[in-house]
Structure formats: C-alpha cells, structure tokens
Amino acid sequence: MSEVQRQRAIADLFDRHADLVSRVLTRILGLDPETPDLIQEVFLRAFRGIDRVRGAPEVLPRWLTGIAVYVAREHIRRKRGRWWLRWAGADEPLPDPPAATASPDVVLAVHRVRSVIERLPVDERIPFALRYLDDMELEEVADACDVSLATIKRRLARARARFDKLAARDAILLNWVEKGRP
16 A cells, blocks of 8 residues: 555544544543544544454444553543642543533533543443443443453442432432433
C-alpha cells in the first residue's frame, strides 16, 4: 500500500467512525473539554493496531468502541488522580447544554443524573453509561469492556443499585427514580 493510499484509508476510517467514537466517549464522560483530544487518541491507537484487526469491515465499530472504552477508562482514572485540581476549581466539568425543547426540570434532572453517574466507580460507570445512555445490548457492552457477559451483568446490577441509592438522596432525582421502579 502506498503512502497516499494509507493516508486515504486513515482519513476514511476517521470519517466513517468519528461520530461513533465521539458518542461513546460523550456517553461515558459527559461533556468533557478533552473529548476532541480523546477522539484523536482513540484513532491514533487504532491506526497503530490496525494490522491486528482480522475479519470483515463490520468488526471495526466494535473494535473502535473497545478502544474508546479503554481510553475513557484511562481518562477517568487520570482525572480522579487530579482531585486536588478540582478542589482548586481548575478542573470543573462543563455543564450539559440545555435541549431547545426540554423543560427546566428535565435539564436540571439530566445534569443531576450526569453528576450521579460521575460518582460511580469506573468499572460500573462505563457499562452503566453504555447500557443505559447509549442503549447498547448487554453483549455489546461486555465486548466493549472486554469482560464476560456474566461480569457485565454483575457490574450493571451493582451500578444500578448504587445509582438508585445515590439518586434517592437527591430531592430532584428521587421522583424520577421512583417513577422508573416497577
């Protein structure tokens, strides 16, 4: 493959899958000012490892999702390691943009939900976001997190219980959590 063909292939991979990678990262991390850099990191890692991908082109989205999950996990851990910056006010999260048609109550609830999700342990937060925010099937979540289906089910059960407990402490979310229970 010539260098020109290689560059075209790289650009094509990015053009076809950048939205997917962005969506996965945003679901896991919320609105994070570092998301564009993280997207670039995902594709940099993908380009370095593209020779290891075997199979039809249909495997690329799953493979890129797995890389995005790994990059998001690293980012969350790195941010948690910088807790002292948050204390100093230097690492404040960006607020979620209000939807044009959403009521103020819904916008506030979405912001509070994101706040609760960010308090979940990383190994629960990622599958929770992929399953409940990105609406992935259980098998897809397990594949993206590179764990068994049984492990994902356990993590999701723990994450849901922890989420419900944390949300129940929030007066705004309490009504939303109670409405969602069978």
